Amino acid sequence: MRAQLAAALEESLQAAPDPAEVLRGVRRGIERRRRRRRNAGLATVLVIVAVTVVASVATWPAGPQPGARVIPVGDWPGTIELTWVPSGLVNHGVRSTVAGEDVYYGDSAGIGLRVFVDNVDRTRNLDEPGWQRTEINGRPGREVSRDVRTMIVFRLPSGRWAELELLRYSYERSNQPGLREDALRIAAGIRETTGRPQRIDFAPTYLPAGQRIIGLATSAQLPDGEGDIVCAAGSLQPKAPKEYLTEGRIVDHRRPADLGPGLRISFHRRDPRSAGMPVAAGADRIADIQGRPAYLYPGSRTRLVVDGVNGGVLVVDALLDGEAFTMARPDGLVPVAEMIKVAQGVRWTG
Amino acid sequence: MDFEQFVGAHLPALVRYAAVLAGERDLAHDVVQDALVRAHARWRRIGAMDRPEHYVRRMVTTEYLSWRRRRARRAAALTRWAVALTPGAVVDHAEGTVQRSALNQQLATLPAKQRAVLVLGFFEGLADPEIAELLGCSPGSVRTYRSRALAVLRTELTAVPTGEIR
Numbered sequence: 300m301r302a303q304l305a306a307a308l309e310e311s312l313q314a315a316p317d318p319a320e321v322l323r324g325v326r327r328g329i330e331r332r333r334r335r336r337r338n339a340g341l342a343t344v345l346v347i348v349a350v351t352v353v354a355s356v357a358t359w360p361a362g363p364q365p366g367a368r369v370i371p372v373g374d375w376p377g378t379i380e381l382t383w384v385p386s387g388l389v390n391h392g393v394r395s396t397v398a399g400e401d402v403y404y405g406d407s408a409g410i411g412l413r414v415f416v417d418n419v420d421r422t423r424n425l426d427e428p429g430w431q432r433t434e435i436n437g438r439p440g441r442e443v444s445r446d447v448r449t450m451i452v453f454r455l456p457s458g459r460w461a462e463l464e465l466l467r468y469s470y471e472r473s474n475q476p477g478l479r480e481d482a483l484r485i486a487a488g489i490r491e492t493t494g495r496p497q498r499i500d501f502a503p504t505y506l507p508a509g510q511r512i513i514g515l516a517t518s519a520q521l522p523d524g525e526g527d528i529v530c531a532a533g534s535l536q537p538k539a540p541k542e543y544l545t546e547g548r549i550v551d552h553r554r555p556a557d558l559g560p561g562l563r564i565s566f567h568r569r570d571p572r573s574a575g576m577p578v579a580a581g582a583d584r585i586a587d588i589q590g591r592p593a594y595l596y597p598g599s600r601t602r603l604v605v606d607g608v609n610g611g612v613l614v615v616d617a618l619l620d621g622e623a624f625t626m627a628r629p630d631g632l633v634p635v636a637e638m639i640k641v642a643q644g645v646r647w648t649g
Numbered sequence: 650m651d652f653e654q655f656v657g658a659h660l661p662a663l664v665r666y667a668a669v670l671a672g673e674r675d676l677a678h679d680v681v682q683d684a685l686v687r688a689h690a691r692w693r694r695i696g697a698m699d700r701p702e703h704y705v706r707r708m709v710t711t712e713y714l715s716w717r718r719r720r721a722r723r724a725a726a727l728t729r730w731a732v733a734l735t736p737g738a739v740v741d742h743a744e745g746t747v748q749r750s751a752l753n754q755q756l757a758t759l760p761a762k763q764r765a766v767l768v769l770g771f772f773e774g775l776a777d778p779e780i781a782e783l784l785g786c787s788p789g790s791v792r793t794y795r796s797r798a799l800a801v802l803r804t805e806l807t808a809v810p811t812g813e814i815r
Contacts, residue, residue: 304802307752308669308772315668316678318660321685324678325656328686394699401699405654447661466658518697520651527697544774567693599785614694623698627785 367504369646372528375515376494377402379416379461383488385481388412389519394527395497396514397535398556398621414489415462416455420537420554423452423460427551435486442479443549449482450549457491462551500524500649501566507532507637510562524649525567525611533559533620560633561618562641568611588642589613595635599628603638615642652692656685659702663709670713670768672757684708710769710783714761755802763798766791 377393377400384404391403398419404412425432430441433451440453448466455461465482497515500523506512509532517526537554544550582594588605596602601624605613616623617632624632663685667677688695688705695701756764762784769780770791777788784791 303752304767304771307756308768310753311669311672311756312665313668314672314674314677315664316674316681318664321664321678321681322656322660324682325685325689328682329689332686332690405651411654411658548774565697567697621699624782627782627787629782 367644367646369502369504369648370506370512372499372502372512372515372648374496374498376496378491378494379414379455380490380492381414381485381488382490383484384412385410385485391520392516392518393497394514394516394529395494396529397531398513398558401516411464411466412485413462413464414485417460417462417553419535419556420460421458422554423454424552429550433483435483440486442482444479444482445549447478448549449479450551451482451486452551453486455489455491459491460553461486461489463489497526498523499526499528500647501528501564501645502648503528503564503641503644504646505640505644506530506562507633507641510560510633513558513561521567526565528564529561529621530564531558531561531618531621533557533561538620555620558618558620560631561621562633562638563614563616563618563623564641564645565614565616566608566611566645567614585639588639589645593639593642599624600635601628601632603635603642605642609647613642613645651696652689655692655696655701655705659705660685662702663705666706666773667709667713669772670710670765672753672764676713680709680712684712687712707783710765714765714784752802759798759801762786763794763801766794767798770795 375395377395379400379402381402381404385406387406388404388410389406391405393403394401396418398417400416400418402414425439425441427441430443430452433440433442433453435451435453438454438456440451442449442451444450448464450465451461451463453461453463463482463486465478465485467478497517499515499517503512510530511532512528513531513535514529515526516529534557536557538557540552540554542550542552582596582604583600585593585595587593588603589608591605591607594604594606596604601617603615615638617628617638619629619632660681663681664677667681668674671677671680684705688708695704698704756767759767765784766780769775769783770777775783777791780791781788
């Protein structure tokens with residue numbers, strides 16, 4: 300019956316709508332939303348302007364309060380350099396933590412590139428089902444190409460393993476010409492460097508017991524000083540092998556780091572399009588934090604948002620092994636009361 | 650990754666996922682379209698996530714499970730049943746096809762969460778804890794949904810052998 304059920308569900312793919320038609324619908328929907336906003340009355344505009352002005356001049360605590368010492372964030376430099384990427388790809392950001400390093404590139408034509416360097420698991424299996432062995436700069440690796448993506452796993456000179464995923468969107472689900480060759484060329488051009496420091500212009504003064512800062516994430520699309528501070532309380536040692544399944548149904552195994560319960564503290568300047576976002580998303584209003592409206596996302600209560608701080612949005616996410624949970628709250632997460640304390644203690648250092 | 654790049658890279662996969670989840674073209678179209686329009690409004694936040702495609706996939710699932718969609722889906726299913734029961738309706742007599750077609754009809758009448766559990770488990774290959782996280786319920790509830798869904802399928806499709814799915 301399992302096979303019949305899978306076949307019956309597979310039949311449903313015949314009901315897949317035309318992506319181009321869906322895309323046209325999405326664009327119409329976005330335009331409708333924008334039009335509604337443009338047509339809002341002058342009074343509404345004035346209210347928004349007033350709220351924005353108030354938010355912009357809201358006094359972020361100038362420095363740590365007496366007795367509240369800023370916890371050093373560090374600069375967590377990215378240690379890999381891509382000496383060649385396909386024409387048009389731009390760097391979208393980097394995340395560098397004790398567990399590993401992610402680099403993202405993209406372009407407007409649907410090409411996406413992610414490189415992850417694993418700082419924890421030094422023992423990759425070279426014979427994963429569906430993959431082929433390969434060599435990058437004389438070092439062992441494996442590769443797979445399916446539909447619109449190529450993945451390569453290979454060892455760097457330092458002994459760390461790198462995962463490279465290159466995808467090129469197409470309405471056709473066939474292999475993309477040149478995709479594998481581009482992926483191999485990118486992989487061959489990856490160098491390990493002493494790294495370029497990341498800059499974050501805010502810092503916590505309080506972290507729950509056991510939590511420590513394990514890395515930073517910044518985006519080339521955001522102004523300097525904005526980004527994420529990543530914290531964890533786990534042993535940071537490799538755990539048992541875990542299966543990972545990509546959208547292209549490519550299966551891989553690796554041993555993730557034991558990050559345990561953690562926190563992600565993010566600060567981003569206000570995007571005018573996100574005004575009122577927590578309310579629109581149905582978030583629960585809680586008591587003000589740092590004199591600004593604060594919200595908890597409903598259900599999971601794993602995301603705390605302080606709106607309008609220093610003209611931006613402060614977000615504290617409770618994580619478990621690096622994963623955020625927005626639908627339900629698993630056991631073992633940092634309690635909400637502690638998340639509130641963390642948000643209360645964040646200070647601007649830039 | 651900005652919104653345009655995300656759509657360029659992930660729209661086909663989202664459309665296929667929605668089609669299997671919803672089982673009908675119009676509903677799958679609406680579910681993906683509405684989820685992406687909402688995602689666009691929050692893209693600053695979603696785009697900064699580690700794997701935005703996972704979050705948007707959740708949005709598609711949530712959209713499918715919403716009561717408005719569920720009602721529309723049941724209305725469409727009733728219409729299909731009405732057509733199927735009309736005397737003279739064309740029937741494909743190839744046994745396997747008929748059986749899968751009947752299975753599809755039964756799948757279409759399942760409550761949304763029960764169908765979602767089957768799709769996420771048997772088509773997407775997710776484990777119970779992952780399904781539970783997606784649907785916002787406990788792994789025990791996932792097992793209950795699956796058990797009830799399979800009980801319905803077994804009851805209605807007497808020709809289908811039982812006991813293979815654990």
